[in-house]
Amino acid sequence: MTATSQKNWTGDPAQLLRVGEGFRLHDVDPAATPGYEGGKSAAKADLADGAEQFDELQERLFAQSRLDDGAPSLLLVLQAMDSAGKGGIVRHVIGATDPQGVHLKAFKKPTPEELAHDFLWRIEREVPEAGYIGVFDRSHYEDVLIGRVRQLAPPDEIERRYEAIVDFEQRLTDRGVHIVKVMLHISSDEQKARLGERLERPDKHWKYNPGDVDERQLWPAYMDAYQTVFDRTSTANAPWFVVPANAKWYARLAVQALLLDALERIDPQWPAADFDVEAEKARLAAT
Amino acid sequence: MTATSQKNWTGDPAQLLRVGEGFRLHDVDPAATPGYEGGKSAAKADLADGAEQFDELQERLFAQSRLDDGAPSLLLVLQAMDSAGKGGIVRHVIGATDPQGVHLKAFKKPTPEELAHDFLWRIEREVPEAGYIGVFDRSHYEDVLIGRVRQLAPPDEIERRYEAIVDFEQRLTDRGVHIVKVMLHISSDEQKARLGERLERPDKHWKYNPGDVDERQLWPAYMDAYQTVFDRTSTANAPWFVVPANAKWYARLAVQALLLDALERIDPQWPAADFDVEAEKARLAAT
Structure with a gap:
């Protein structure tokens, strides 16, 4: 059973959330739960079921390598505005x-x-080795998001980067790195509520950064920068998925479903022994 | 409530399992469950309870930094003979x-x-930064275990390393790295059974390495090398704990208890805000 064949999914998130031709970020409702008919408590049970599948596929992927x-x-690439829930994805989906x-x-x-190096230098060093599930919490896309909004590089350099990214990701794909790129999409109001909660609770103060409000004031510019990212870098081999994330439970379930979909397409197999099993049994028995 | 105040613990594992004056590895029963009176199913519930405490203490430790x-x-240092369960500790205790x-x-x-470098060079680079829980699956102790048994270095170099390790660990302690060193102790018969299972099951073949049987044939020499490690490097600031590991459930529960004990002694606190909370509330409200 795949994650999306579970009864509470009525559509395939790998199709529904994928950035294709004509995609407009502006049209995505951050509070929606595309393709999922269960509520929060059904999602909890489905996430637990999915975690078991994820765990087994991960072990096979690792073993195969x-x-x-x-x-x-x-490789899961996670991008989002502050407080959109990247950390929760790592903790609750990957942490399983x-x-x-x-x-x-x-x-x-x-x-x-x-x-002092090209913007992809530090990225290349962190690409997951064979058999690993890599997670980028922020990524080379920062260099065309905050890089663009804050004008951290000249316009022609920003322009050059989109193609450099597409080429880079093609190279990764060619050597067997399966890439899933996710933007967690929250509304500006939802961010305000989440930042407000961090300010209310002393045990959350450490997660608050005054700079978050500075970036928040540039919300429309960031949305434009994301739209350009989608227009320029959502490719057949390394597609973007925009995951509505006002409901944390939906975002986690959807990202898990996207990872399960990718792993099922990889379809990793237990490797055959590279030693003589019967001979080893005899050696072991003799000890 | 601390882990060891739970009703199924009748003694403190941080005391019972600690390598002190006069410790003899030979006297430790790998099948024992020192200080724990519950069985396997009670241990499962206790491990889940402990995981919640571990998770909260980890978050505080991280936040504080x-x-x-x-x-x-x-820093948790894990050493053991093959198949003793290091991977299971990482997965079930740390993975929580x-x-x-x-x-x-x-x-x-x-x-x-x-x-081409000193044996501690690669180790130093992996010491956990402030706020992190580091786990070494094998460590600098390999250089006085397989290093000694297989004579991978001259005797005077092996001899030098014990003191170098003690000095190194003292330096780490001085800069705030709390060190917990654990040897998972299984019996030779238990290892034979576990390696045998890896040979029986095609989905476990990838975990089997013919070299494991070679090392197994040197069991008494390894036990001697461990004894020397304990004699020379179990210090007040970086003690060794020998955890009987024939019962996997006991080993996991005991290592979790050792980590909880260390975290409770660190007693990490939520850090105070380094910004003006009221001013930030006003800035946020204005957006």
Whole structure:
């Protein structure tokens, strides 16, 4: 049973959420739950079921790579406005599987060393090796999002980056990295409520950054920058998915479904032994 | 409530399992469950309870470090003979918390680059930063375990390493890294059964390595090398704990209890805001 064959899904999120021809971010309702008819409590049970499938597929993916350096890997790219729930995805979706098979990287403001290189230099170093599930919490897309909105590079450099990204992701695909790019989409009002909660609760103060309000004031410019990202970089081999994220439970379930879909297409298999099983049984028995 | 105050613990594992003066590995029964009176199913419930405490303490530890580069971190060093269950500890104990606060490193056979440096060079680079829980799956102790048994370095170099390790760990402690060193102790018969199972099941073949039987044949030499490690490197600031591991459920519960004990001694606190909360509420409200 695949995640999306569960009874509460009435449509395939890998189709419904995919950024295709003519996609307009402006038309996406951040409060919607496309393709899912269950509510929050049904989603909890479905997430738990999905976690078991995810865990088994992860183990197979990892196992398959142990004897084959060229085996596939999976890369989840997460982008979003602040407080949209990237951390919750990592914790509740990715956290459901063996951390030994996960390569997680949170990209922060570039260091001087990173800035001295091409913007993809620090990204390339974190691409998951064969068998791993990689997660980018922010990514090279920051360089055409905040990079564009804040004019951190000249316009022609920003322009150059879209194509550089498409080429880069094609190279990754060619060597077996399956890429799933997700934008978690919340409304401006929802962000306001979430930032407000961080200010109300002393145990959440550490998650609050005054800079978040500065970026918030540029909301329309960010939405435009995302639209351009989708127009320029949603490709057949590395598509974007826009996941409505006002309902955290929906966003988690949908991202899990997208990962399960990718893993099922990879269809990883237990590798055959590269030793003589019967001979090893005899050696072991003799000890 | 601390983990060890739960009703099924009759003694404190941080005391019972600690390597102290006069410790003899030979006297430890790998099938025992020191200090725990519940059985396998009680342990499952206790592990789930402990996971909640672990998760909250991890979040506090992480939060505390966000405004303080000198905040403490926690390092779990795992050593064991093959198939003793290191992977299960990572998956079921460490995997219960947010992967974003965990730094996991599995040390393999050193690369030529690593061999060109002092044996602690590759270790130092993986020490957890402030706020992180680090896990070493194998460690610098390999250099005095397989290093000694297989004579991978001259005797005087092996000899030098014990003191170098003690000095190194003292330096880490001094800068706020709390170190918990665990040897998972299984019996030779238990290992034989586990390796046998890997050979029986095609979905476990990838976990089997013919070299495991080679090492197995040197069991007494490894036990001697462990005893020397305990004699030379179990210090007040970085003690060893020997955890009987024939019962996987006990080993997981005990390692969780050791980590909870260390975290409770760190006693991490939510950090105070480094911004004016009321002013930020006003700024947010104005957006």
